[in-house]
Amino acid sequence: MNTTTERTLHKKDGKIYYETATCMYCNEKAFIEIMDVNKCEQWMKAEILAQQAFPELPTEIREQLISGTHPKCWDEMFSDEEEWDEYGYEK
Numbered sequence: 474m475n476t477t478t479e480r481t482l483h484k485k486d487g488k489i490y491y492e493t494a495t496c497m498y499c500n501e502k503a504f505i506e507i508m509d510v511n512k513c514e515q516w517m518k519a520e521i522l523a524q525q526a527f528p529e530l531p532t533e534i535r536e537q538l539i540s541g542t543h544p545k546c547w548d549e550m551f552s553d554e555e556e557w558d559e560y561g562y563e564k
């Protein structure tokens with residue numbers, strides 16, 4: 474996967490947080506606590522896969538790390554299509 478996403482680690486209170494890309498649904502970023510910084514850095518350099526770097530994280534959180542999209546927003550995006558039809562919303 475080839476993205477131009479900015480990838481940044483933040484330190485706060487002795488913990489490391491990964492700043493995700495902007496969520497394409499709600500336009501908010503998120504900060505996810507990183508347990509293994511070395512693996513995270515390897516992942517950021519595309520040396521290992523997300524599931525190798527973060528085996529302890531649920532799949533939806535790994536998705537959020539990769540895409541920036543919140544798990545809830547994924548749900549909204551997919552369930553929204555029907556709602557839009559109900560409201561008569563068209564592009």
Ligand SMILES: [Zn+2]
Nearest residue numbers: 496499543546
């Ligand atoms: Zn979101």
